[in-house]
Amino acid sequence: MSFFTSRWVPKPDHVELLDGGLPRGFRAAGLACGIKADGVKDLGMVLSDVPETVSAARFTRSGVLAAPVLVSRDRTELHALRAVVANSGNANAATGSQGLDDAVATQAAAAAAVGVEPAQVAVGSTGVIGVPLPLDRLLGGLEALRGELRADGEEDFAEAIRTTDKHAKRASLLVRLPSGDVRLSAQCKGAGMIQPNFATMLCFVQTDAELEAETADLLLGVTVKRSFDRISVDGQLSTNDTVVLMANGASGVKVEPMSEDELKLGEALDALLRQLALLIAADGEGAKRIGRVVVTGGDMRQVEAVARSVANSPLVKAALHGGDPNWGRIAQAVGGALLDAAPLPFDVAIEGVQVLSAGEGLRFDQEALNAAVTGDEVEYVVALPGDGAETEVFFSDLSHEYVTINAEYTT
């Protein structure tokens, strides 16, 4: 896992990448409680030791919400969370009233284990849908977790929330604000069922900056829109997506609204979440390389529709996988997104090579383009007529391994 090596997410100058560790006043742990087979870690917790911790959260917009999302959204003080508890191996989704009871019991047991109120604990689950949570094992695991919480436990935590992720996804940053240094860390998971409004993804973010709850909510809202909301592995929206930011002020550095501190912290959070989002797309189930489609012109509805259409096109994704600069697939995806819009004089460039101008294919150096699309990252720019809007989506390719993984997921 490499951070800030993509041309698409440069590291801000005031940010330093650390080897690991949580911001002051946070502890985390992860362990195997037996939800997954073979002693693989499947349960984790992050706790802030500071009573005044503020928080913010975002959830999936799916019409089918998993029990932990309902509990976290409706039965917590979302702006004053002290802890998050998350499991992998079971999504606790489509599990009805039993599932809700299980999520509530998990929340209560986690709260009791670390001495906070249940409403201060958010719960997250990821894994198979429609299977009851093995609550006994989970509760036993929570009991054991309490003794494992450590200031450098985020690696175990990140490990415990993985599903088909090839590797754990986490980062610890030192952020030099005008008013002083703060720490920022995040752990996330996601490799499939990834699409707008983020993904089958869980992401937990911590900072020891002192924020007002409104500032935390503002910063998280803006940065999620620019990160997890702009990636797609397979165009699939999950029932379980959850992002939680906790800020505990343990650094003593206060970030005032509308200050330069807020701006710089926002830039750091933005880079962190965009990088994690990129890692999710790059780790898309079976993915070999990652694409970025930038769409300009038209209006917001049009650029969004075109960007999603290109990013989710199995034809575009298969061509990306094959290292095939098949711009006809791009043109087809553009047309499919804008019904009855013909004639549509749009331009397409792939890795800076103009291949289509005003809807008409151009002559270009085929060999150079062939070579350009075999790298780890391929950029497509679609310019619609007009100059009203712009957006981007990062996306995975479509591989044999994706089919293998998802043809045999439960059985």
Place this chain on the structure above:
Amino acid sequence: MSFFTSRWVPKPDHVELLDGGLPRGFRAAGLACGIKADGVKDLGMVLSDVPETVSAARFTRSGVLAAPVLVSRDRTELHALRAVVANSGNANAATGSQGLDDAVATQAAAAAAVGVEPAQVAVGSTGVIGVPLPLDRLLGGLEALRGELRADGEEDFAEAIRTTDKHAKRASLLVRLPSGDVRLSAQCKGAGMIQPNFATMLCFVQTDAELEAETADLLLGVTVKRSFDRISVDGQLSTNDTVVLMANGASGVKVEPMSEDELKLGEALDALLRQLALLIAADGEGAKRIGRVVVTGGDMRQVEAVARSVANSPLVKAALHGGDPNWGRIAQAVGGALLDAAPLPFDVAIEGVQVLSAGEGLRFDQEALNAAVTGDEVEYVVALPGDGAETEVFFSDLSHEYVTINAEYTT
């Protein structure tokens, strides 16, 4: 290729499946003109010998329209076509003004070859996007085609319009109308880039019934909506989709508007196009089995969104491919289609086995269900709350072969 063997498309009692042959007064041919390599057939024509032939057509709604679609739509007498000419191996799409000139030249040469007006000839192309049509070869082929036209030439024609289709798709029917017997035949192609408003598909239909042009248009419109508009291989809308119906009256059987004859002919056309649509889905690139999702309840917008979401979900499609009754994928696709609709008490049944009730997973005979989803056809029924609407979509699974085919399409 088997016709009328699916439970989803029963053969009407008044319809008889013939071995082949065109309705009276039609001739067709197909040959290799050199667009494709290796002497594979790539150019074909269907001609009605009756000057009074009426016709109707439907085209893709893509915002990116191929030249042959623009020419057929804008430069013909769509209700009085005498001939269709179609090539495979090159879509003549995103080819700009040269592409338009080439399509017009093709139309003119075909018209001259068989002695009709250019405006009486529709053109269709399918294949790679963005490559200029090899017009010389095509014009040479048209010259040769004239001598090849035969009453049983529809097999060669169907062969000539194939791209990645595993087999040619065509049928010849005898239809017993109250006023007398008529013949009905169709040739079509399509195996990928198949989604609403039909598909990367070309379909040419002929009958020797005598119809008013308005009747032909009405019948084609209704039956296309129930067939090619209800299938999806990969959710991709093509730049080239074209369906043309020609009726030449050579049987002497007149089908009056609002008559029992019209109803019966409509039923036959409906069965024919639904069967061909099903063959396209079953022949989806790499497809092993075919799914049908039926969505009831809610309103038309909701059932359409849910049916498309399920049919186009790569997770659902991969599970279908793997013979995996993973209903969690269905639940996730339903939720992804209906943002912010939670709680959503919907039911799901797979092959008649109820697996989800009011959003909650049920206990069921897992072994029986596992066995049920390994057949050639798998049916999913999603019941949304309410009883306002109903729709269906037929879809292919997602296979390794799809990835292979589309990762290496042009190169």
